[in-house]
Amino acid sequence: MVEFSHLTKAYKKRVVVDDFTLSVDVPIFGFLGQNGAGKTTIMKIIVGLLAPTSGTITIDGSLATHPIFKKKIGYMPETPYFYERMTGMEFLRFCDELFEGGGNATAHYDALLKKVGIYGARDYEIRTYSKGMRQRLGFAQALVNDPEYLFLDEPLDGLDPIGRREMKEVMLDLKKEGRRIFLNTHILYDVEEICDEVGIIHQGKLLYAGSVKEFCAGKPLEERFVEVVEEREKQTP
Amino acid sequence: MAITRSSQFSKVVIFVLLFLLVILLQYEYDVTKMTLPASSGASGVSSLMVRMADLGFHPAVGSFLWATTMPEILDLFRDKTEYLSDVAFVNAVDPKMSYPYAFSVLTLPAVPSNVFPDGLKDAIAIGNQGLQSADPDWRIAYYMAMDYYLGLNDKKDALLYFDIAARTPGVPQFAERFSLNFGIGSNERETTKELWTTIRDSTNDEFTKERAQMYIDHLDDLDTIQAAAVQYKQQYGAYPTSPSELVTKGILPAIPQDPFGFTFVINKDGTSGIDLTKLPQSISTEPAQ
C-alpha cells in the first residue's frame, strides 16, 4: 500500500504539487492528467530524484525516503536518456550492478530483454536504437532487480500499436505476478484498458481518485475528464 | 531529507577546518622545500613575466627560446648583439640549463675582436654565472680555461679553471686527463709549478691549498723522474725506457706515487711524461652525457 500525505512541491513562483493526499492499494494505478499537471514531479519525488517541500510518502508503512525502499522499486523515466555508447546488454548489467549484490548471470538479462522484445539488438550500441527500442530498454531496466513496485512515466510513449499491445501484456503479466504498478499517462484509452484505479491530476491537485468505472458513470472517459477539469478551472480565481 | 541547522553548521565548521589544514600544509611546504636558483640580474622582471605566463612549462620554454637564440651568434659577425640579451633571458628563464652558458663561453671569443671587442669579457662573465647557477657541466670551466690561456694569456686562471673542469662530475676521460696535465711539458713545468705554488701560498682556503699541493707534487714527481733519467744516461749511456729501470738500477729508491694516479713514462728524448694509454682508476671511465 502506498500512501501520500499532504505532499507539496513548490518552486519560487509556482506550486507544482499541491497538498496531494492519496492511498493506493491496487495492482495497477494510473495517474492521468494533462502535460504539466505534475505527474512526473510526483513520480520523481517517490523515487527520490526530487525532495518534497513538505509532506510524506509511505510504502507498506515505512517512509519512501528510507534507502531500503529503492531496492524494491523499478523506475522508468519519461523519455529515457541512456549512455549512447553502451550496448543494451551492458546498460542493463550496469543498472543491475548498482543494486549492491547484483551481478546476475547473463541468462537473467537475456530473459528480460526477450520479455520486452529487444533481445536481438542487445549487443548494439544504444545510439542505434529507435525510439520504441529505447522505451523497451527503459522498461527492462526497471525490472532488472525484480521489484515489488514499478513506477513508469509514460511507458507507452513512442511505441507503435503492436508495441503498445505487447507492453500492456507485460504489465498485465506483472500484475499476475503480484507486483504493483504506478503509471503516468495522458492517454485515456490506456487508463480504461489496464488501470484498476485512476487518479486525476490537474495543476498539481488531485481531482479524483478511485475506480475508473465509477468515475465514468456511464459516460465516455474523455467526456468525464474534460468535465472535471473544466469545473476545476471555473473554481480557480 | 530536510537539512537541520546544526548539521549545516557542522558542515561549515568542517570546511573551515579543512581549509586551515590546506593553509598549514602550504606553509609547511614553503618552509621545507628546496629552492632552485632564482633568476638574477637585469632581465629579472621580464623573465619573471615569462615564468608567470608559462604555467610551469619553463624548462621547455627555456629550451625553446634557446633553440631560437643559438643561431643569433652568427649575427654578432654583423655587429648585431641581440644574442647577448637573448642568452641572458634564456638563462634567467631556466638558470640551470648549462648548454647556453657553455656554448657562449666557447663561441663568443671566436668572433673577431674588431667586430665584437667584448667577446672574451662577456664569455668569462657568462661562464662564471653558469658555474654558479647551472647544472654541473665540465664544458663551462673547460672552455673558460681555454679562454683564459689562449685569449687572455692568463695561465694562472687557466690552471684554476682546468682544475674545476677536472673535478666536475661527468667529465669525460680526455678532458679530465688534459685538465690535470695542463702545463706539465718539460719546457713549461717550472712556470706551472711556480703558479701553483703562488696559488697555494696566497689562499686561506684549505681545499684549494690541498688541490694546489697535489699539482705541485705531480710536477715534482715528473721532475724527479726526469732528473733521475739524466743521471741514468750519464751512468749507462742511454736514457732508460721506463721508470722501473731507475729503481732496479738503484738510482731511485722507488717510483714516486702520483697524487692523481697516473703512470709515469720516460720519453725518447729523456723527458718525463704520463702514460696516455693507462688511465688511473680515479678517472671516470664513463663518457659525459
Added chain:
Amino acid sequence: MRNIFVIAKNTLKLEVRDKILYGIIIFGLLYIFFTLFLSDLVLQELPMVKSFGLTGIFFFNAIIALFLGTTSFFKDVDRKVVYFILSKPVSRAQFVLGKFFGLCLVLLFASVILSVAYIGLILYEHGGFDALGLLAIAMQFLEMALFLAFAIFVSTFSSSLLSIVYTSGVFFLGHVVSTLLAAAKQIGLGGIKLMLVEILYYIFPNLEKFDARDLAIHAVAMPFTSFALAVAYAGVYIIILLSAAIWIFDKKEI
C-alpha cells in the same frame, strides 16, 4: 561503497570509447615523436629533450583533464542519464565520487600511454631509464587529479563552457600565484595589498608544488618531505572540492 567502484568502472569504459580522447592522445604521441626529430636537429642536449617531453605530457594531460572534468559529469546530469542511476540505491555522493575516480582512471590510462612513449624516447636518445621523469609524471598526475576534482565541483553549478573558463582560470592562477607573491615582495608591495596577495596565495590551489619536472630534468631527487606534503596537500584539497561538489549536488533539482 561498491557503487562507487561500479560507477567508476563504467565511466572508464565509456570515456575510453570517446574518439575525442583518442584524438588528444594521438596528438600527444605525435608531439613526443616530434621531440625526437627536434632533439636531433636543434635541441641535442638531453636536459632539453627531457624538458620538451615532460612538458608535453603535462600539457596534453591537462587538456584531457580539462575536457573530461568539464564534460563527463555535466553531460550525465544535463542529459538526464542520472535519472536511471539516482533512482536506484545510489547516493549522490556515491555518484560524484564514482565519476571522480572513474575520470582519474581514464587520465591514468592516457598518462601511461604517453609515459611509455616518453620513457622510450629517452631510452632511445640516451640509453637511460628516466626514473625521475616518472616521478615528475606521477606528481603531474596528482595535480591533474586536483584539477579534475575542481572541474567536477564547478560542473555541479555551471554549464560546460563556463566550467572550462573557471577551471582554466584556476589552473592558470594556481601556477602564477607563487610567482605573483614573490614579485609582490620583490617590488616592495606593502600593507593591505600584500595581505590580499598572500590570502590569494594560501587559499587558491597552489599548483607549483607538483612541478617536479625541473628537478627531473636537472637530475635532482625530490626530498621526501616535499613529496609527502604535496601528496597531503592534494589529498586535503581534493576532499574539500569533492565535499563541496557533493553538498551542492545534493541540493540540486534535477
